[in-house]
Amino acid sequence: MGERAYNFGAGPAMMPDAVIERVAREWQDFRGEGYSAMELGHRSEHFADILARAKADLRALLDVPESHHILFLHGGATPHFAMVPLNLAQPGESADYIHTGYWSDKAMAEASALVNVRIAASAADSEFDRVPDRAGWQLDPAAAYVHICSNETIGGVEYDGDPDTGNVPLVADMSSNILSRPIDVARYGLIYAGAQKNIGPAGLAIVIVRDDLLERVRAGVPSVMKYARHVEWDSMYNTPAAFAIWVAGLVFEHVRKAGGVTEMARISVEKAQKIYAAIDASSLYINRIQPASRSRMNVPFFLREPRLEQRFLDGARRRGLLNLKGHRATGGMRASLYNAMPLAGAQALADYMTEFERKNG
Numbered sequence: 001m002g003e004r005a006y007n008f009g010a011g012p013a014m015m016p017d018a019v020i021e022r023v024a025r026e027w028q029d030f031r032g033e034g035y036s037a038m039e040l041g042h043r044s045e046h047f048a049d050i051l052a053r054a055k056a057d058l059r060a061l062l063d064v065p066e067s068h069h070i071l072f073l074h075g076g077a078t079p080h081f082a083m084v085p086l087n088l089a090q091p092g093e094s095a096d097y098i099h100t101g102y103w104s105d106k107a108m109a110e111a112s113a114l115v116n117v118r119i120a121a122s123a124a125d126s127e128f129d130r131v132p133d134r135a136g137w138q139l140d141p142a143a144a145y146v147h148i149c150s151n152e153t154i155g156g157v158e159y160d161g162d163p164d165t166g167n168v169p170l171v172a173d174m175s176s177n178i179l180s181r182p183i184d185v186a187r188y189g190l191i192y193a194g195a196q197k198n199i200g201p202a203g204l205a206i207v208i209v210r211d212d213l214l215e216r217v218r219a220g221v222p223s224v225m226k227y228a229r230h231v232e233w234d235s236m237y238n239t240p241a242a243f244a245i246w247v248a249g250l251v252f253e254h255v256r257k258a259g260g261v262t263e264m265a266r267i268s269v270e271k272a273q274k275i276y277a278a279i280d281a282s283s284l285y286i287n288r289i290q291p292a293s294r295s296r297m298n299v300p301f302f303l304r305e306p307r308l309e310q311r312f313l314d315g316a317r318r319r320g321l322l323n324l325k326g327h328r329a330t331g332g333m334r335a336s337l338y339n340a341m342p343l344a345g346a347q348a349l350a351d352y353m354t355e356f357e358r359k360n361g
């Protein structure tokens with residue numbers, strides 16, 4: 001392996017070195033069995049042990065109560081934009097959505113064919129520069145659920161806690177900040193997250209769902225889209241993503257050893273502060289998100305002079321600071337600071353930003 005780069009990509013994202021090394025060791029000879037980790041059979045005793053441990057470790061990491069099931073499903077986060085309304089709402093019912101940017105928008109657009117989507121709060125008027133204040137949400141007590149995106153990966157907007165929605169089940173897309181802080185899982189009816197940021201290989205999704213909601217599934221939903229079916233089959237209704245689940249389990253074990261989500265939260269704040277401090281001290285870089293809603297996971301920023309962008313990216317690349325180009329929908333730059341990004345990586349980027357401005361500002 002060449003020198004390890006700091007990969008600031010938004011996902012598939014940087015993975016912990018210890019996990020990469022472990023996968024490399026077992027890639028060809030899984031647990032001394034003489035077959036590759038990619039050949040790991042889901043009916044093997046090894047996999048039964050892997051799945052049980054992965055679930056137990058995730059339960060311990062997020063303190064998931066017994067009322068909630070943990071699922072490992074295929075297809076990333078996107079299927080849940082439709083599966084949530086199909087499983088939690090009857091046709092004609094309404095659901096409340098909090099509109100905070102690109103990903104909550106996608107969830108709403110997909111759901112709108114399946115449920116009556118009500119926008120209970122939106123930051124569209126202020127160009128998605130914040131999470132709308134909870135006090136101003138116009139929630140409908142009769143809604144089937146309330147949907148939030150806890151971290152807008154593209155906009156760089158993050159909730160600072162778990163909102164209270166009373167008796168209406170709270171559903172959260174936590175794709176880009178799961179495992180980065182303690183959460184009160186009991187507040188949520190359902191959590192879903194694509195794995196490719198803080199958990200493991202793309203294509204895998206984690207779902208945490210409260211047991212009593214499983215019976216709400218509407219008639220006619222295909223089995224593979226029913227959460228209840230996946231619970232019944234313990235995530236093995238069809239062939240599970242065995243390799244990806246193994247890697248996810250290694251990440252959970254790694255995060256536990258590294259101090260759990262409380263420690264991840266502490267380091268996340270420290271990493272993000274370094275980049276925001278570099279931006280705030282500068283007259284070249286701009287981030288327009290309200291301070292209280294700034295994401296610790298994804299820091300988007302723009303160069304006041306767009307002609308410098310390519311030079312910025314080229315210089316970063318020469319230093320092993322990779323994938324800083326912003327999402328195609330927004331342009332600019334974006335530094336993703338998921339759990340596996342070391343503090344030294346955030347420091348190296350902050351130093352580079354300051355030096356680049358000195359030379360080019």
Ligand SMILES: Cc1ncc(COP(=O)(O)O)c(C=O)c1O
Binds near residue numbers: 075149153175195
């Ligand atoms: C917040 C959020 N939700 C959903 C998705 C879509 O995930 P997937 O590509 O796994 O379907 C992403 C992808 O980056 C995301 O950041």
